[in-house]
Amino acid sequence: MKRSLLTAGLLASTILACSSAWAGQAPAAASPDIAVSHRDRVYAAEQFSNTVSVTDPVDNRLLGVIRLGDPQPVNFSPLYRGQVLVHGMGFSPDHKTLAIVSIGSNSVTFIDTATNAVKHTTYVGRSPHEAFFTPDGKEVWVTVRGEDYVSVLNASSFEEKTRIRTPNGPGMQIFSPDGKYGYICSSFNPETDVVTVADHQIVARVKQESPFCPNIAATADGKQVWFTLKDIGKTQVFDAQPPFNLIKTLNTGPITNHVNFAVNGNGSFAYVTVGGLNVVKVFRTDNFEQVATIPVGNLPHGVWPSGDGTRVYVGLENADALAAIDTLTNKVIANIPIGQAPQAITYVPNAVPEGAGTDNLQPLGVAGQAAHLTLAAAGKAAEQAPTSVSLFDQGLIQVLQASVTGLEPKKPYMLALSPSPEGHGELQALANFMTNPAGSAIVNAAGQIRQIVQSEVKDERRYLVIAENAAGKPGKIVQVQGH
Incomplete structure (x- = not known):
């Protein structure tokens, strides 16, 4: 009897471990989890120091910053060539390239994750906001929030190949894990558009409860899309598959900023940064129950999970810091000083396959003041x-x-x-x-x-x-x- 119970227990543990190991973290489809290692990097786009900070998640240590531009008033010069208002961020499916959006200079800067070197800079339309690679790695979609389109770049040449017309002010885009759909929310109009990636056609429109959506994310299982509404302090959820029906509206709080997901041994959870309350709110994705409110510091903004879902990193816009959260306890386990006013952040597993990965990094300097x-x-x-x-x-x-x-x-x-x-x-x-x-x-x-x-x-x-x-x-x- 004892042997049977022990065998059953071991079998249950094995099943749990296997299901957890294949949980997968957004934005990729469900796949083997990647344990936190010195090969991983946490990146933050910092708006007022015009830097990208690079952090090792094992010991939660800032390695340095990639300086894309200079502070004021140097960047007021008509001869200035650097980037201004470094803000948005995405990364390629092979984890080798970052795409960094600078709002003030209308640019997307592509950075090699292994060397921290700039590979190319593409200039797009007025006030772009976010950029992300399609799951097949062939295109980069850039929401041009100051105009009325998404600029579609060739991910090899980094040149614009076409445009997807949207209502004025597209805010951000993310893709279904299978690469079939792109979901584009709006910052100026109460509408999220669903676009087929293959032919760039709008196939559905989802009503937003307000016009101002800054952030959108899709679950790794391909079932849900969540987007935030910064102006009214709400987060909405809709079905990621046709007919893309709205599922839930959550009252999250003033200055609701970003949302992302972590899948761990306890289930699947959405982490929502609420800037006006200085907290991260945590919701189950199955029944939408709020399970935690985590105080993190001043004005939490970007949020991203580690490759195994055991941690979530949060950029603190008015604290110049990253907060690391243990997702099993929902407690802050580290605060890392970084550059000024972090906006979007990403966690890239195995960003540095070999070597120290510290080439072309600079000290924080004035960016930390x-x-x-x-x-x-x-x-x-x-x-x-x-x-x-x-x-x-x-x-x-x-x-x-x-x-x-x-x-x-x-x-x-x-x-x-x-x-x-x-x-x-x-x-x-x-x-x-x-x-x-x-x-x-x-x-x-x-x-x-x-x-x-x-x-x-x-x-x-x-x-x-x-x-x-x-x-x-x-x-x-x-x-x-x-x-």
Whole structure:
């Protein structure tokens, strides 16, 4: 009897191990899992330092950065040749090539993962957002968000071969694991298009609950597609196969950024970054039950699983860091300093088949320098602050980025400098903005702001505040800088 029980137990363990080993991680079809090794790399596209950071996941150590451009104000020159606003990222099915999108310079830079060297740069239309290779590795689709098409590049020559016309503002594309369909969400129109890869024809349209989708992902089993809606704080799920019916809408929270999947011994899970809450929310993909809320740090953005699903990496946009999450415990196990304002990230298994893989990398340098502040309604504790602010050093000046939450929806506000901590006195406006339907916004400004808000000279010190915007003039103070 004991032998029978033992045999049954061993058989069950073997079956579980086999099913886990063949679970497969997105975006590939179900295939053998690839254990974390020194051959793997985690890449992050960093918007304000114009770098791509390269991290070894075994010891969660930054190896260096690939510098694609310079900080401000060098990149304002009409003779500047580098990249600006490094933002989107994809990789080839053979794991040998990265495709990096720079929004400000309208480019896709192709990088060799083994040597970190730039192989080619292709310039496309206005404000591209994301790029990804088709599963057969023959094409690269680039969403040209500032226009109305997807630029289809030949993955060998890197030249544009055709365009897929879409509603204005295509946000991102991802593919079904079998390579039959491409799914293109929109950042300006409430429509996700389903396109046949073979002939580039739109065969279905899926209604988005709002116009602003920044990110879309497909499960490795080919059954579901998830996309995020940043403006209303929701995530939607539809059937990856015809007739592409909507399955579920989840309320995820303000500044819902990216979504991706991890398959492990506990099942299949979606990880959603919620920038306005500084958390990652975890949902089962079978019944959509939320199983975890993971605090990770300021403004989580990109997210990607390891090759075996045991970890998920998250880029922290307002913390200049990568957070590594153990997917079996849903706990943060490491924070890795990287470049400024990470956007898209990818985990590429076996990116470096041999050698150290550190050629052409540079130290982090100024890209690792930033100051961090919080804003909150008067009388609230710092840990309850709804707004995080980062001041990214660009030499003598900084780029300010505020992840604003906790305000009234669809209302005009002003980020300003005040001579007093309470917001009294004459305000100097830095940026006017309108909140989205979730009462949040991402606000940017540039200047010598750190020197003012952190000055030790009392008469020179200024404080960041948010005020209501009354016809271009500051009104009621709603948030003040934490002490």
